[in-house]
Amino acid sequence: MTFRGTGSERNSDTLSQLLHAAPRPVLVCPDAAPAGGDVLVAYDGSLPAMRALQLFVLLGCWGDRRITVVSVDTQGETAERLAADAQTYLSRHGYEVSTKPITSGAHPSEVIVRHVVDGFELLVMGAYGRRGLREFIFGSTTQTVVGLPKTCVFLYH
Secondary structure, rough: OOOOOOOOEEEEEHHHHHHHHHOOOEEEEOOOOOOOOOOEEEEOHHHHHHHHHHHHHHHHHOOOOOOOEEEOOOOOHHHHHHHHHHHHHHHHHOOOOEEEEOOOOOOOHHHHHHHHOEEEEEEEEOOOOOHHHHHHOOOOOOHHHOOOOOOOEEOOO
């Protein structure tokens, strides 16, 4: 099923409704999905990010892959703490995990998209996690990442 929007919308209304209302995760894939790569977890500590991480572990898929946790924040200490929290959770469930805390004032979607092109097969992230003035002005990280998927994206709200 194609969820691409028209020229005037970034993603279809169907995809947006699925992400907001589905009781299950949504896997969005590009036309030619990469195979055999590692997993990138974008973790911001939000409730949707926690839920996505828990469901990813519960499903047990990609258990044989290396996982890199990326956390983006303007404060280096916060980025490190968030990445370490996700690493601890994943490690307790038997995953091989490395972290990549990133201190940046750039929008998280820009940073995430830059890292996805580095050969990851799957990106795990919460859908529509943090809202506020910044999201209103710059657009949702979810919409940006899903709008031009370069890899499979595992989303849960």
